Amino acid sequence: MHLTINLKCRKFEIWAFSLSSLFLVCYILKFTLALIILNKEIETSRGMLYPRESETREVRTLDGIWNFVRSDETNPTQGIRDGWFKDDLSKSMPTIPMPVPASYNDITTEQTLRDHVGTVWYDRKFFVPRSWGQDQRVWLRFGSVHYEAYVWINGRSAVKHEMGHLPFETEVTHLLKYGAENRITVMCDNALIQTTVPQGKISEVANDEGVTIIQSYTFDFFNYAGIHRSVHLYTTPKTFIEEVEVKTNLSQNNSVGTVDYSITVNGTAANEAENTLLARLQIYNREGVQVANVTSDSKLVGSLQVDNVKPWWPYLMHSDPGYLYELEIRLYAAKEQLLDVYRLKVGIRTLSWTNTTFLINGKPIYFRGFGRHEDADVRGRGLDNALMARDFNLLKWIGANAYRTSHYPYSEESMQFADQHGIMIIDECPSVDTENFNQVLLDRHKSSLEQLVHRDRNHPSVVMWSIANEPRTGQVNADTYFQFVANYTRSLDSTRPITAAIAVPSNDDKAGRHLDIISFNRYNAWYSNTGRLDMVTQRVISEATGWNKKYDKPVLMSEYGADTLEGLHLQPAFVWSEEFQTEVFSRHFKAFDALRRQKWFIGEFVWNFADFKTAQTYTRVGGNKKGVFTRARQPKAAAHLLRQRYFALGREVDQCNVPNDLFTYIADVGGSNVKHDSADL
Numbered sequence: 001m002h003l004t005i006n007l008k009c010r011k012f013e014i015w016a017f018s019l020s021s022l023f024l025v026c027y028i029l030k031f032t033l034a035l036i037i038l039n040k041e042i043e044t045s046r047g048m049l050y051p052r053e054s055e056t057r058e059v060r061t062l063d064g065i066w067n068f069v070r071s072d073e074t075n076p077t078q079g080i081r082d083g084w085f086k087d088d089l090s091k092s093m094p095t096i097p098m099p100v101p102a103s104y105n106d107i108t109t110e111q112t113l114r115d116h117v118g119t120v121w122y123d124r125k126f127f128v129p130r131s132w133g134q135d136q137r138v139w140l141r142f143g144s145v146h147y148e149a150y151v152w153i154n155g156r157s158a159v160k161h162e163m164g165h166l167p168f169e170t171e172v173t174h175l176l177k178y179g180a181e182n183r184i185t186v187m188c189d190n191a192l193i194q195t196t197v198p199q200g201k202i203s204e205v206a207n208d209e210g211v212t213i214i215q216s217y218t219f220d221f222f223n224y225a226g227i228h229r230s231v232h233l234y235t236t237p238k239t240f241i242e243e244v245e246v247k248t249n250l251s252q253n254n255s256v257g258t259v260d261y262s263i264t265v266n267g268t269a270a271n272e273a274e275n276t277l278l279a280r281l282q283i284y285n286r287e288g289v290q291v292a293n294v295t296s297d298s299k300l301v302g303s304l305q306v307d308n309v310k311p312w313w314p315y316l317m318h319s320d321p322g323y324l325y326e327l328e329i330r331l332y333a334a335k336e337q338l339l340d341v342y343r344l345k346v347g348i349r350t351l352s353w354t355n356t357t358f359l360i361n362g363k364p365i366y367f368r369g370f371g372r373h374e375d376a377d378v379r380g381r382g383l384d385n386a387l388m389a390r391d392f393n394l395l396k397w398i399g400a401n402a403y404r405t406s407h408y409p410y411s412e413e414s415m416q417f418a419d420q421h422g423i424m425i426i427d428e429c430p431s432v433d434t435e436n437f438n439q440v441l442l443d444r445h446k447s448s449l450e451q452l453v454h455r456d457r458n459h460p461s462v463v464m465w466s467i468a469n470e471p472r473t474g475q476v477n478a479d480t481y482f483q484f485v486a487n488y489t490r491s492l493d494s495t496r497p498i499t500a501a502i503a504v505p506s507n508d509d510k511a512g513r514h515l516d517i518i519s520f521n522r523y524n525a526w527y528s529n530t531g532r533l534d535m536v537t538q539r540v541i542s543e544a545t546g547w548n549k550k551y552d553k554p555v556l557m558s559e560y561g562a563d564t565l566e567g568l569h570l571q572p573a574f575v576w577s578e579e580f581q582t583e584v585f586s587r588h589f590k591a592f593d594a595l596r597r598q599k600w601f602i603g604e605f606v607w608n609f610a611d612f613k614t615a616q617t618y619t620r621v622g623g624n625k626k627g628v629f630t631r632a633r634q635p636k637a638a639a640h641l642l643r644q645r646y647f648a649l650g651r652e653v654d655q656c657n658v659p660n661d662l663f664t665y666i667a668d669v670g671g672s673n674v675k676h677d678s679a680d681l
């Protein structure tokens with residue numbers, strides 16, 4: 001159904017592009033319709049707990065090498081019509097090996113695959129143990145497929161899902177053969193149109209051989225596609241813990257923690273005799289000692305209390321950051337019959353905010369962080385544990401305490417890492433560069449936030465929701481649109497503030513009044529007044545002040561930076577050189593320090609953590625080079641400067657210790673300008 005709509009829309013768009021008069025009519029129609037938007041109810045997520053083994057659950061991954069076929073761009077539905085899912089893909093088309101998880105774009109040497117628009121197909125075989133067929137249920141879960149996925153098991157439809165970067169799952173108990181070989185087939189469609197999140201455009205353009213289909217988009221990162229995260233099969237008992245939601249609190253002096261929980265059960269035992277179910281919950285500390293326990297009532301809602309609690313603190317805000325407890329949930333039926341066991345890491349912390357401050361555990365936060373991307377050579381946006389571990393080591397090396405998941409939800413594995421390492425996350429949904437605000441888009445945008453909040457609500461590292469990046473918030477209907485989106489997000493989670501990274505001038509903006517915290521992106525000395533290092537500091541100060549004056553809310557700078565070709569040195573500083581990036585940063589630091597004296601300025605985020613791939617344009621040399629680290633995750637010169645600043649801020653604001661190697665020894669001389677070891681901070 002979705003597929004048909006999607007392909008229809010695409011055809012419609014192609015048409016519109018080739019017939020200019022029709023295009024005009026459609027455009028006017030679209031514009032008029034876009035002005036009328038309603039706050040409709042949308043479908044909500046279920047289940048989706050991260051797959052974990054326990055006494056009652058088994059987990060298997062289907063990661064590895066799959067078989068892969070690229071469809072003909074001009075015939076994207078051929079595979080459906082010809083039933084490629086009914087048998088091995090290789091019987092329909094020649095296949096190539098394709099790793100999962102990974103983006104497919106950069107795996108081969110073919111431009112046609114890198115730039116492919118439309119559907120691709122994957123399949124593989126796998127065995128399911130005979131034991132899984134008895135008295136339990138089996139689930140198939142995808143961490144993410146970009147952008148739209150259709151899945152078959154043994155030729156029968158299992159699930160479909162639209163929206164990259166977010167998980168989806170389905171029960172496959174009835175579709176599997178136990179103690180036998182099975183086949184999974186996935187069709188993935190990467191096409192972005194005006195009603196997808198994010199938006200894109202498909203057009204038909206003449207080339208030397210005839211016509212070709214082109215995907216265009218205004219956002220500044222490559223539209224990588226494929227099975228991006230792990231594929232899991234897991235078992236649950238027939239009646240099982242389907243959802244757990246926790247909310248934490250601390251007593252006034254942070255000595256007692258509370259964990260409020262709510263559990264949802266799926267299964268016949270619950271339906272037939274709901275009041276016979278109960279849960280026993282226990283909390284264990286890092287040493288494995290039980291520090292709290294409770295038996296729930298039949299509603300499976302309640303609270304646990306942890307005395308002498310160790311709150312969850314961000315990195316460098318405390319000597320023991322990222323403290324996690326383990327919450328163990330045991331679900332019982334009548335007569336103490338154990339049904340299911342699920343364990344979840346819990347960080348106990350509070351968040352609160354006013355019109356000048358954002359506090360964690362009662363202490364004001366000053367963010368020092370990055371905008372990032374899930375991006376790497378060869379694997380694109382595919383989950384890579386080695387890269388993830390390296391990135392967290394670099395974040396800690398540089399003294400950052402936060403990042404924004406620009407411009408889409410990152411892997412669940414990285415959210416778990418952030419919890420453990422005490423890195424705060426501004427969690428962004430996939431809405432980027434939204435340029436018109438229509439009803440279908442609004443519904444999908446809300447759905448992306450619903451799926452995101454549902455997935456990430458239990459992570460202590462998530463401290464803010466970002467509902468969009470650089471939407472065109474100067475447009476008339478941006479006001480209503482963002483009122484709906486922000487209020488909807490607030491209705492899903494009122495414990496975290498809401499922001500959006502805005503790029504229109506504050507005078508034009510119509511969305512900020514619906515947010516709790518204002519984030520703004522600006523590229524002084526790069527996109528504006530290119531090369532003018534003398535036009536940074538005052539402009540940053542006055543723009544931030546303008547935002548605060550207009551909305552009377554805390555403000556942070558969510559993007560600033562300069563493209564920098566590693567190894568290019570030019571003195572005096574000149575655009576693209578390492579010297580220039582360093583200078584641009586330094587001019588911003590000066591502005592931030594002036595702004596910090598005004599209490600409402602709460603953070604600075606460099607764009608970007610590492611260089612990343614973009615679509616081909618003449619403004620990008622091998623991608624966006626605004627990284628402080630190269631794409632291979634090695635520091636540029638500015639990384640060393642930023643490290644000194646982030647630790648200096650940590651020392652001043654949070655009284656953290658600084659590493660011994662922060663400064664290189666220069667000379668044994670005094671004087672206020674000679675910094676030669678960390679004692680000088």
Ligand code: GCB
Binds near residue numbers: 220
């Ligand atoms: C922005 C966007 C980001 C781009 C960046 C740039 O404002 O939010 O996605 O990559 O500018 O470097 O142009």
